[in-house]
Amino acid sequence: MNMQTTMRLTAAETALVEAFGAQFGELPGDGAVAGKRDRLLDDLKKAGLPTRRIESWHYTDLKNLLRTVPDAVSVPALDPIGPVVEGSQVLSVLQGEAAAKPSIESLDIAAFKEKLADGSAAAALTALDRDDAIGRINGSFVRDGFAITVPANTELEEPVELQALHGAGQIHTRFPVSFGASSKATIIERHCAVTEGAALVSSISDIALEDGAEVTWIILQQQGAADTHLGQIRVELGANAKLRLFVVNAGGKLVRQELRINVEGEGAELTLRGVNLLGGESHTDVTLVLGHNVPHTNSTEIIRNVVFDKASGVFQGMIRVAPDAQKTDAKMSCNTLLLTDDGDFSAKPELEIFADDVVCGHGATVADIDRNHLFYMMARGVPENKARAMLVNAFVAEIVEELEDEKLVEALEGVISAWLEKHA
Numbered sequence: 001m002n003m004q005t006t007m008r009l010t011a012a013e014t015a016l017v018e019a020f021g022a023q024f025g026e027l028p029g030d031g032a033v034a035g036k037r038d039r040l041l042d043d044l045k046k047a048g049l050p051t052r053r054i055e056s057w058h059y060t061d062l063k064n065l066l067r068t069v070p071d072a073v074s075v076p077a078l079d080p081i082g083p084v085v086e087g088s089q090v091l092s093v094l095q096g097e098a099a100a101k102p103s104i105e106s107l108d109i110a111a112f113k114e115k116l117a118d119g120s121a122a123a124a125l126t127a128l129d130r131d132d133a134i135g136r137i138n139g140s141f142v143r144d145g146f147a148i149t150v151p152a153n154t155e156l157e158e159p160v161e162l163q164a165l166h167g168a169g170q171i172h173t174r175f176p177v178s179f180g181a182s183s184k185a186t187i188i189e190r191h192c193a194v195t196e197g198a199a200l201v202s203s204i205s206d207i208a209l210e211d212g213a214e215v216t217w218i219i220l221q222q223q224g225a226a227d228t229h230l231g232q233i234r235v236e237l238g239a240n241a242k243l244r245l246f247v248v249n250a251g252g253k254l255v256r257q258e259l260r261i262n263v264e265g266e267g268a269e270l271t272l273r274g275v276n277l278l279g280g281e282s283h284t285d286v287t288l289v290l291g292h293n294v295p296h297t298n299s300t301e302i303i304r305n306v307v308f309d310k311a312s313g314v315f316q317g318m319i320r321v322a323p324d325a326q327k328t329d330a331k332m333s334c335n336t337l338l339l340t341d342d343g344d345f346s347a348k349p350e351l352e353i354f355a356d357d358v359v360c361g362h363g364a365t366v367a368d369i370d371r372n373h374l375f376y377m378m379a380r381g382v383p384e385n386k387a388r389a390m391l392v393n394a395f396v397a398e399i400v401e402e403l404e405d406e407k408l409v410e411a412l413e414g415v416i417s418a419w420l421e422k423h424a
Contacts (some may be wrong), residue, residue: 009048015069017045019170023072028143030119037140040127042342044136052109054131057319059314059346060285062133065254070198075167084190084220085411088159089147096171100146107153112145112174118406121147124176128260134232138172138202145174145203152180152210159186159408168197176206179213181238186216186408193224193251202230209241211265216244216403220415223252225280232258233340237297246403247274247286248412250419255284262291263299267292270299273399275416278311278343279423285314292321292328301332304396307343308423316348317362323354332362337366337395339388389424 009017020041022389027037049066050057091109092099093304098111115121125142127135146162179185189205201223209215223229229252237243249255276284290299303315313336334347349362349411369391377387393416400412 005402009045010063012066012069013045013048016137017041019069019072022420023141025396028113028116028118028139029122032119032122033116033125036122036125038071040125040136041140044133044140047130050131050133056131056287056316059316059348060256060283062256065283069200070169073169073197075169075195075197078165078167078194080163081165081192081194083161083163084415085159085161085190085407087407088161088188090161090163092210093145093162093164093173095166095169096143096173098146104153104160106156108149108151110147112176115147116142121174128234134202134204134230134256134258137230138174138204141170141172141202142174142204143172148175148177150177150179150183150185153182154180155184157185161188161190164191164203165194166199166201167193167195168199171199171201172316173203174206178208179210179215179235181210184214186405188218188220190220190222191229192222193227193337196224196226198226199224200228201234205233207233207235209235209237209243211238212240213238214242216246216408218246218408218412219248220412221249221251221255222255222415223255225251225253227252228254230256232260235259235261237261237263237265237268237270239266240267241337242269243417244403245273246400246412247272248415249276249284249286250415252280252284255282257284257286259286259288259290261289262293263297264293266294266296268297272299272301273395273402275400276302276303276305276313276315277396277416277419277423278306278313279308281310283312285316287314287316289318290320290330292319292325292330294322295324295326295328297424298329299331302399303334304399305334305345306396306420307336307337307338307345308340308394310340310342312343313345314348315346316350318350318352319360319362321353321355321358321360325355325358328355328358330358330360334364335369336366337369337392338366338390368378377405390422392424393420396411
């Protein structure tokens with residue numbers, strides 16, 4: 001007798017399945033895209049949302065934490081907001097729909113829904129592995145975004161801000177960006193809530209740096225206090241390419257930010273810096289999977305976390321060094337200020353090394369503010385609350401200053417200071 005086991009879906013899983021059925025006929029895409037969407041949703045339905053039994057989701061039990069999924073609601077028309085860095089060119093996605101794109105000299109820009117409609121985006125709608133819930137959700141529901149090509153030898157003088165704004169409901173975006181050989185650019189990927197309504201947001205950025213490209217990419221997540229943000233960045237680095245990746249989480253109720261990076265060209269360099277500002281009863285998870293796959297590559301990763309109230313946070317960092325990746329130099333650290341008895345932060349740095357001529361290391365610390373530093377400032381007349389705020393600000397501002405660009409540093413320090421003033 002054949003018996004088939006039927007998995008019982010949670011309320012959130014049921015809501016996703018029902019939302020897909022309700023939206024399927026209106027989602028952009030040709031037959032190939034529709035087929036990909038259908039398979040991804042079917043895989044999600046069969047596997048369910050990941051639980052703590054899955055190693056990569058052990059600290060973020062999505063099946064348990066994602067209790068509900070908001071309905072796809074209509075909100076009043078949204079307008080773009082001012083860029084975080086003055087003078088930036090802005091490409092806006094408003095409530096999941098790409099706004100009219102400005103003409104940016106030297107760039108090839110297309111709305112992602114056009115790539116869905118002609119089927120050219122079908123190949124990218126994939127889950128990276130069997131536990132890639134973000135790839136499945138985004139691939140099933142994505143409606144729009146921007147596809148950008150920076151031609152070879154092009155240098156952008158001002159940053160480009162990919163501005164994803166939403167009110168409430170369900171928002172799913174995609175940003176495939178290709179940087180040609182020896183190009184130079186700064187991109188700010190900004191996710192921001194403009195109402196207090198709850199939202200489920202998924203977003204994937206597919207980034208390719210060809211040989212010799214030099215890119216600064218900043219992820220600035222400023223979601224609302226009731227929002228779920230599921231973000232993923234997929235990166236491939238060519239020979240002698242240099243990527244400076246900055247991640248700032250300053251919002252959201254439930255946040256999972258995945259960084260999937262493959263170093264594929266000799267001489268490539270990755271600099272990753274992260275700031276996680278956690279307050280209220282939020283949960284924020286930054287998960288890095290970094291593959292050094294060829295010889296003579298470098299990477300450094302520094303994550304700074306500040307925890308208030310009943311917030312919880314996670315940093316999982318996996319560095320994999322392939323057998324042929326000799327002369328790899330990779331260093332990773334995670335430092336946390338735990339400023340509450342009710343919050344927590346889990347750090348899980350890992351190394352998998354299959355080459356024998358490498359320099360690799362990792363470390364993690366969790367501490368409160370240094371009492372000696374606090375006493376020193378208070379002894380010189382600084383009130384305790386102000387002294388604590390200054391020390392916390394210095395803890396995270398130290399790595400922001402590595403950007404060296406004065407306008408970028410000032411803008412991000414402003415975001416951090418505003419958040420700390422509100423929560424501290």
